[in-house]
Amino acid sequence: MKRAVAAALMAATIAACDREERRFRELPPSASATNAVRQSELQPGGAIVEESTYTKYDENAYALSQGKRLYEGMNCAGCHFHGGGGIGPPLMDDEWIYGSDPAQIFKTIVEGRPNGMPSFKGKLGNSQVWQIVAYVRSMSGLGSRPASSARDDHMKVAPNLQLRKAERPRNSFLPPSTQQP
Amino acid sequence: MTWLQAAHSALHPASAQADRVGRLYNFLLIVAVLVFVAVMVAALWAAWRRRPIDEDTSPARDARAHRVIFAGAAATVAILFVALVYDLALGRSLTRRATREMLTVRITGHQWWWEVEYEDPTPQNRVRTANELHVPVGQTVALKLASADVIHSFWAPSLGGKKDLIPGHHNELWFTPTEPGLYRMQCAEFCGLQHAYMALEVVVEDSKKFAQWINAQRKPAATPPDTLTARGKLVFESGPCATCHAIAGTSAAGTIGPDLTHIASRRWLASGRLGNTRANLAGWIVDPQRIKPGVLMPSNGLEPADLQALLNYLASLK
Numbered sequence: 411m412k413r414a415v416a417a418a419l420m421a422a423t424i425a426a427c428d429r430e431e432r433r434f435r436e437l438p439p440s441a442s443a444t445n446a447v448r449q450s451e452l453q454p455g456g457a458i459v460e461e462s463t464y465t466k467y468d469e470n471a472y473a474l475s476q477g478k479r480l481y482e483g484m485n486c487a488g489c490h491f492h493g494g495g496g497i498g499p500p501l502m503d504d505e506w507i508y509g510s511d512p513a514q515i516f517k518t519i520v521e522g523r524p525n526g527m528p529s530f531k532g533k534l535g536n537s538q539v540w541q542i543v544a545y546v547r548s549m550s551g552l553g554s555r556p557a558s559s560a561r562d563d564h565m566k567v568a569p570n571l572q573l574r575k576a577e578r579p580r581n582s583f584l585p586p587s588t589q590q591p
Numbered sequence: 592m593t594w595l596q597a598a599h600s601a602l603h604p605a606s607a608q609a610d611r612v613g614r615l616y617n618f619l620l621i622v623a624v625l626v627f628v629a630v631m632v633a634a635l636w637a638a639w640r641r642r643p644i645d646e647d648t649s650p651a652r653d654a655r656a657h658r659v660i661f662a663g664a665a666a667t668v669a670i671l672f673v674a675l676v677y678d679l680a681l682g683r684s685l686t687r688r689a690t691r692e693m694l695t696v697r698i699t700g701h702q703w704w705w706e707v708e709y710e711d712p713t714p715q716n717r718v719r720t721a722n723e724l725h726v727p728v729g730q731t732v733a734l735k736l737a738s739a740d741v742i743h744s745f746w747a748p749s750l751g752g753k754k755d756l757i758p759g760h761h762n763e764l765w766f767t768p769t770e771p772g773l774y775r776m777q778c779a780e781f782c783g784l785q786h787a788y789m790a791l792e793v794v795v796e797d798s799k800k801f802a803q804w805i806n807a808q809r810k811p812a813a814t815p816p817d818t819l820t821a822r823g824k825l826v827f828e829s830g831p832c833a834t835c836h837a838i839a840g841t842s843a844a845g846t847i848g849p850d851l852t853h854i855a856s857r858r859w860l861a862s863g864r865l866g867n868t869r870a871n872l873a874g875w876i877v878d879p880q881r882i883k884p885g886v887l888m889p890s891n892g893l894e895p896a897d898l899q900a901l902l903n904y905l906a907s908l909k
């Protein structure tokens with residue numbers, strides 16, 4: 411009896427395994443939805459609490475590794491290095507000048523930001539930007555940790571993304587002028 | 592859809608090196624057939640022959656039988672040893688670097704295309720192209736093989752056997768083509784989703800034609816002859832294309848994707864997946880994920896007028 415139960419449990423566990431899907435032609439979350447991204451928490455009238463724009467890219471290993479590849483290819487590492495920052499602000503800590511929400515990061519990449527962050531508008535497809543967003547978030551442990559790659563092609567700068575603790579973003583919308591990168 | 596199909600067989604060698612490998616193959620085949628026939632004849636004879644009633648069971652007969660068995664084992668060892676020596680000696684002589692002046696070409700494997708760069712001491716004489724390799728007949732070509740991401744393998748059995756492209760490691764392969772023609776080179780190490788469609792066309796041509804080709808490739812891209820083409824150039828430079836692709840003589844200098852300076856002179860698109868026609872190129876630009884799912888080129892939703900202008904421009908890059 412016990413054996414039968416164990417076998418049934420095992421079968422149920424195996425049946426529950428789901429192979430992650432690699433989507434190549436999906437329509438990315440529309441860029442137009444991010445047109446009204448908030449950069450300040452001050453709001454006229456009563457404050458509206460907005461939902462996070464957490465996307466399916468955040469938990470998809472394929473999207474995260476493509477994002478990692480694009481991060482190298484687009485030379486993000488040229489300024490942000492592999493998360494530690496240098497010329498640009500670090501990406502693996504809990505401090506986000508322009509917000510840690512996927513839509514906010516999307517906007518930061520597409521629009522560019524003062525003091526050196528270039529705008530990638532028209533230079534990358536939307537789905538590619540979302541992949542980079544997912545990878546950038548994974549650097550500080552946000553998003554899905556099991557989906558993050560445990561292996562780096564470059565020198566390790568932190569415990570691998572699957573093991574490290576998430577850096578919970580400090581919820582601050584400081585005006586950019588007071589926070590030099 | 593048609594894709595790159597050209598000679599791709601070790602049994603039809605078209606280079607001095609492949610010819611020697613082909614001869615080794617023929618030698619081994621003939622020896623194997625002879626041995627097989629001899630063994631089969633002996634086995635059939637043994638099966639058919641009847642044991643005589645007055646069978647000779649003397650020790651002398653046993654000794655004779657042992658001698659036959661030893662002779663058989665000795666012949667097997669001798670034949671295998673000859674094959675081994677032939678094989679190793681050939682392998683050694685093929686990997687010995689020829690001292691003659693060679694045409695040196697860097698081949699870099701990418702997921703899923705081939706970057707081809709002709710070396711030259713003068714920097715402006717270097718030529719960068721993709722997915723096609725032109726070589727003059729009769730001249731030894733040295734290929735410097737490297738990889739940008741994962742392990743790939745250069746496999747052109749008609750010309751130069753097979754050698755891996757390994758990240759962080761440089762391999763070399765050389766061959767002396769003897770017959771003009773078109774040959775297929777295929778990635779032979781599983782490298783991801785589009786491994787099967789990662790091909791390169793080797794064009795072996797006479798030295799005059801080769802000189803013409805390489806001189807044309809050395810030139811920067813043609814200036815757009817009309818306004819529509821000029822608009823296409825603007826679309827290329829200001830749009831997503833230039834992020835990954837380069838066109839010599841313009842501001843487009845991306846290095847992630849293939850160099851497109853002379854794309855109109857190539858016979859194939861997408862690493863041998865598609866013939867280079869206007870319709871195929873349009874389909875490839877707009878929705879490459881449909882043609883090669885997983886390919887690193889993203890879909891590009893260009894305005895129809897922009898797309899037509901871009902196609903005009905790309906067609907002008909002879």
